[in-house]
Amino acid sequence: MGGGATGVGVAIDAASRGYDVLLLEQSDFGKGTSSRSTKLVHGGVRYLEQGNLSLVMEALRERGLLLRNAPHLVRNLGFVVPRYDWWEAPFYGIGLKVYDLLAGKYGFGASQILSLEETLEYIPTVELEGLRGGVLYYDGQFDDARLLIDMVATAFEQGATLLNYAGVEALTKDDHGHVNGVVAVDAETGEEFRAAAKVVVNATGAFSDNLRRQADAEAVAMIAPSQGIHLVFDGSFLPGDTAIMVPHTSDGRVMFAIPWHGHTLVGTTDTPVAQATLEPVAMDQEVDFLLSTASRYLARKPTRADVLSVWAGIRPLVRAGDGANTAALSRDHVVHIDKSGLVTVCGGKWTTYRKMAEDCVDQAAMLAHLEERACVTEHLPIHRSEDPGLEMARTVEDVLARRTRALFLNARAAIEAAPAVADNMARELGFGEDWKARQLADFQAIAANYILH
Ligand SMILES: Cc1cc2nc3c(=O)[nH]c(=O)nc-3n(C[C@H](O)[C@H](O)[C@H](O)COP(=O)(O)OP(=O)(O)OC[C@H]3O[C@@H](n4cnc5c(N)ncnc54)[C@H](O)[C@@H]3O)c2cc1C
Numbered sequence: 001m002g003g004g005a006t007g008v009g010v011a012i013d014a015a016s017r018g019y020d021v022l023l024l025e026q027s028d029f030g031k032g033t034s035s036r037s038t039k040l041v042h043g044g045v046r047y048l049e050q051g052n053l054s055l056v057m058e059a060l061r062e063r064g065l066l067l068r069n070a071p072h073l074v075r076n077l078g079f080v081v082p083r084y085d086w087w088e089a090p091f092y093g094i095g096l097k098v099y100d101l102l103a104g105k106y107g108f109g110a111s112q113i114l115s116l117e118e119t120l121e122y123i124p125t126v127e128l129e130g131l132r133g134g135v136l137y138y139d140g141q142f143d144d145a146r147l148l149i150d151m152v153a154t155a156f157e158q159g160a161t162l163l164n165y166a167g168v169e170a171l172t173k174d175d176h177g178h179v180n181g182v183v184a185v186d187a188e189t190g191e192e193f194r195a196a197a198k199v200v201v202n203a204t205g206a207f208s209d210n211l212r213r214q215a216d217a218e219a220v221a222m223i224a225p226s227q228g229i230h231l232v233f234d235g236s237f238l239p240g241d242t243a244i245m246v247p248h249t250s251d252g253r254v255m256f257a258i259p260w261h262g263h264t265l266v267g268t269t270d271t272p273v274a275q276a277t278l279e280p281v282a283m284d285q286e287v288d289f290l291l292s293t294a295s296r297y298l299a300r301k302p303t304r305a306d307v308l309s310v311w312a313g314i315r316p317l318v319r320a321g322d323g324a325n326t327a328a329l330s331r332d333h334v335v336h337i338d339k340s341g342l343v344t345v346c347g348g349k350w351t352t353y354r355k356m357a358e359d360c361v362d363q364a365a366m367l368a369h370l371e372e373r374a375c376v377t378e379h380l381p382i383h384r385s386e387d388p389g390l391e392m393a394r395t396v397e398d399v400l401a402r403r404t405r406a407l408f409l410n411a412r413a414a415i416e417a418a419p420a421v422a423d424n425m426a427r428e429l430g431f432g433e434d435w436k437a438r439q440l441a442d443f444q445a446i447a448a449n450y451i452l453h
Pocket residue numbers: 001002003004005006007024025026027028029030031032033034035036037038039040041042166167168169203204205206207211226227228229268269278312313314315316346347348349350351352
């Protein structure tokens with residue numbers, strides 16, 4: 001259950017071991033958090049500072065595997081940490097050397113301390129006042145929703161069945177109270193259907209507790225949802241091919257400004273929220289915080305009027321204590337088995353989806369007494385699908401938000417393109433005028449959240 005990075009990762013892993021797999025996603029693949037990330041395949045420089053070396057090493061290894069297995073969508077990107085204080089050269093210089101070392105044979109390139117002139121060569125638009133130089137290091141960048149759609153196609157090729165717009169409404173149980181299947185509903189027809197399974201995996205990210213409570217009303221919450229937003233500007237704010245990394249914002253977090261599809265992507269925030277929603281909305285204070293932080297590092301100060309798109313995502317962080325400070329929560333993943341036998345895999349990050357899936361399928365197979373079969377995904381390529389049918393776009397929003405990234409790059413332009421997309425889709429899928437009108441109204445309502453008023 002769940003068609004984000006984690007769920008589709010589990011489907012690929014289990015199917016490529018030779019198990020029978022059905023994946024059900026309530027909305028579109030990637031509608032949840034997996035299309036709303038910062039789009040970095042990274043070890044997490046921040047976790048290095050928190051001293052979590054094993055987490056960083058695991059993620060750096062996964063970064064290397066992902067570059068090898070999906071080279072068409074993952075690339076090596078330079079990041080400059082601008083230096084305005086004397087101590088920043090030794091501090092970040094040494095820290096990033098440790099980052100290089102932890103990557104070992106999966107390294108992306110050696111970090112180096114930059115002079116003022118060199119820093120300006122990489123980032124011509126960096127704030128000059130007080131600038132002493134920078135530190136350059138390398139990490140991975142990708143297109144999250146595109147990779148996910150290619151992963152869906154890969155899962156199909158491995159023999160899995162994946163359905164979008166098929167939400168799980170209830171879990172079925174045997175006489176001993178063990179989960180043995182699901183009741184799901186086709187969102188397009190309203191038709192209910194049942195599927196029986198030896199083991200049911202809950203990979204619904206920030207929504208995980210909902211299904212856990214379906215299985216056991218008393219289940220203690222595992223997830224501390226935390227919202228992060230991004231602002232998108234035109235490419236002139238960060239021309240060239242190097243990102244900026246700010247290791248310490250005023251609220252003690254990291255912030256990135258990254259070139260992405262010809263635009264400049266700035267993020268992110270970390271705001272605890274009470275509940276996960278499918279279409280979260282950026283809060284004013286989050287927007288103001290990113291604008292003011294970006295203004296300290298960019299020579300030309302971005303304003304609200306420059307924002308082409310704003311979007312929010314919810315981190316499925318694993319709860320510790322009261323969940324009040326989510327920035328300090330671990331990004332480790334967890335495989336949890338409830339009394340009912342429901343297997344929940346959550347936490348982690350995009351970068352580590354493959355390892356999360358491996359750990360989850362190991363546990364699930366053991367629990368269900370499936371024949372033991374080794375994980376093969378370390379060497380399994382994720383390649384571009386040749387079959388457009390496997391992209392499974394069903395709505396105008398699917399096309400404009402996740403098959404292309406128009407909505408995430410420029411919301412007003414996406415709204416302008418919507419009627420033409422609706423026409424084409426209606427022709428391809430055999431729908432009429434009613435469908436088009438409904439689709440356009442739905443899309444405009446969603447896209448309004450991506451525009452700053
Ligand atoms: C702002 C932000 C920036 C981030 N940046 C990065 C980054 O740069 N690099 C990185 O590695 N990680 C990053 N992450 C983390 C990463 O995006 C997430 O860890 C990852 O996407 C989680 O994937 P998931 O599949 O667990 O959850 P999701 O992608 O949310 O998928 C869960 C799915 O379950 C579905 N679902 C829910 N209930 C049901 C049901 N009843 N039936 C069927 N389906 C259901 C939902 O519709 C959803 O699609 C970032 C996260 C955020 C919020």
